Amino acid sequence: AGTDPVHLLDELKRIAVEQLGAIPNDLYRPIAEQLQDQLVLAKAQLSSTETQRVDLANVLALRQRSASLVIRYRELIAHNFDDFHGRPMLSRPGAPLGLVGEDELGFHLAGQRLAESIDARYQVPLELLGMRFEALATALDAQTTTNPVGALRLAGAFVRTFHDAEVSETLQALLFRQYELELSKVLGDLYSRLNQHLVAGGFHANLRADAVSPTPAPLTWQSSSTI
Numbered sequence: 001a002g003t004d005p006v007h008l009l010d011e012l013k014r015i016a017v018e019q020l021g022a023i024p025n026d027l028y029r030p031i032a033e034q035l036q037d038q039l040v041l042a043k044a045q046l047s048s049t050e051t052q053r054v055d056l057a058n059v060l061a062l063r064q065r066s067a068s069l070v071i072r073y074r075e076l077i078a079h080n081f082d083d084f085h086g087r088p089m090l091s092r093p094g095a096p097l098g099l100v101g102e103d104e105l106g107f108h109l110a111g112q113r114l115a116e117s118i119d120a121r122y123q124v125p126l127e128l129l130g131m132r133f134e135a136l137a138t139a140l141d142a143q144t145t146t147n148p149v150g151a152l153r154l155a156g157a158f159v160r161t162f163h164d165a166e167v168s169e170t171l172q173a174l175l176f177r178q179y180e181l182e183l184s185k186v187l188g189d190l191y192s193r194l195n196q197h198l199v200a201g202g203f204h205a206n207l208r209a210d211a212v213s214p215t216p217a218p219l220t221w222q223s224s225s226t227i
């Protein structure tokens with residue numbers, strides 16, 4: 001009660017950008033190491049190494065662009081909150097997954113699968129956030145009630161960060177899998193913090209759901225193999 005909803009939204013945006021903003025920079029090393037291991041194995045088995053070599057070169061090229069990609073990703077996460085508040089100058093870049101060109105279809109479909117995985121894994125905290133963001137939108141007289149850090153928004157930010165990168169289908173799968181793995185390290189805490197701030201600001205939801213909210217199990221490579 002008495003919390004300024006605009007100030008609260010800005011604080012939620014700061015927390016989200018702070019906790020999510022470094023994720024793109026954390027993708028490249030584990031992927032490069034995995035590709036190097038695959039190269040060694042392929043050579044030992046006298047198999048073709050062309051795919052691994054090309055993917056490794058593209059990962060190294062992405063790592064050289066890391067600073068600009070991190071900036072783009074952070075801006076897109078922040079734009080999701082501006083879009084929530086209905087700031088039209090910033091709304092378009094933060095839009096969730098939508099219509100795409102044929103050359104971007106693979107990324108788009110992978111992004112949809114990622115969003116479905118996030119929705120399933122964090123169902124309870126996302127439902128609570130959804131109800132609380134709806135209440136916040138009412139206080140702000142906002143046009144949209146979409147959770148700025150919901151599954152589609154996070155998938156959309158990733159797709160738009162890497163949409164112009166030289167990425168094969170095999171590297172695309174590795175990028176999305178690693179992104180989901182990095183998200184699993186922060187989303188539980190992020191959603192908990194955002195929910196707590198919204199409650200402290202007077203934006204409540206189902207308290208019974210709060211009481212039974214499960215802690216997600218650590219994500220493993222096997223759990224993201226469907227991406």
